[in-house]
Amino acid sequence: MKVRTGDTRIKKEVDGSTVEGRNVPPEVLGEFRRKNTIETKEGRAEFDSNGFQFDCFDYRVTSWWGVEGESGPLECTRENKKMVWEFDQDYCGKVLTALNDAFRSREDLAEKNS
Numbered sequence: 001m002k003v004r005t006g007d008t009r010i011k012k013e014v015d016g017s018t019v020e021g022r023n024v025p026p027e028v029l030g031e032f033r034r035k036n037t038i039e040t041k042e043g044r045a046e047f048d049s050n051g052f053q054f055d056c057f058d059y060r061v062t063s064w065w066g067v068e069g070e071s072g073p074l075e076c077t078r079e080n081k082k083m084v085w086e087f088d089q090d091y092c093g094k095v096l097t098a099l100n101d102a103f104r105s106r107e108d109l110a111e112k113n114s
Contacts, residue, residue, distance in 0.1 A: 009062060010106070012098040015091055017066035021099040024059055032056060054085050057092050060099055 011020045036052040037045050064076045067084065074080045085092050 008106075010099060010102045012095075012102055014095050014098050017064055019061055019067075019095050019099070020063040021060045021095075021102075022062055023103045024056055028059060029056075032059075053092075053096070054082070057081060057085060057096055061095060 009020050009022055011018055032052050032055040033047075035055065036048040038048065040046055058078055058081050061076065061081060064074075067074050067076070067080075069080075069083070074084070
């Protein structure tokens with residue numbers, strides 16, 4: 001049995017910051033795939049993986065603490081997430097990996113206990 005965690009939030013420590021995130025439901029992932037797939041003039045579909053990954057990061061990260069810009073702490077807004085994404089994709093990748101792993105572990109545990 002596969003358990004969906006819905007909008008349950010998880011907090012993870014990443015590189016001296018704390019991020020809170022939510023699971024990305026399959027239907028939202030589908031929307032992101034469609035949004036980031038463009039048909040070329042030749043009729044081929046091209047996928048913008050960077051845009052897809054940012055959409056996942058933006059959706060998944062709901063709050064953060066300890067993320068700072070030049071003038072101090074950054075509020076967790078789409079605009080600031082975009083700035084952090086463009087400035088430090090390594091950090092953003094670690095955040096996505098930490099949250100993905102946490103949700104996968106939670107689903108595996110729920111499946112094991114059912």
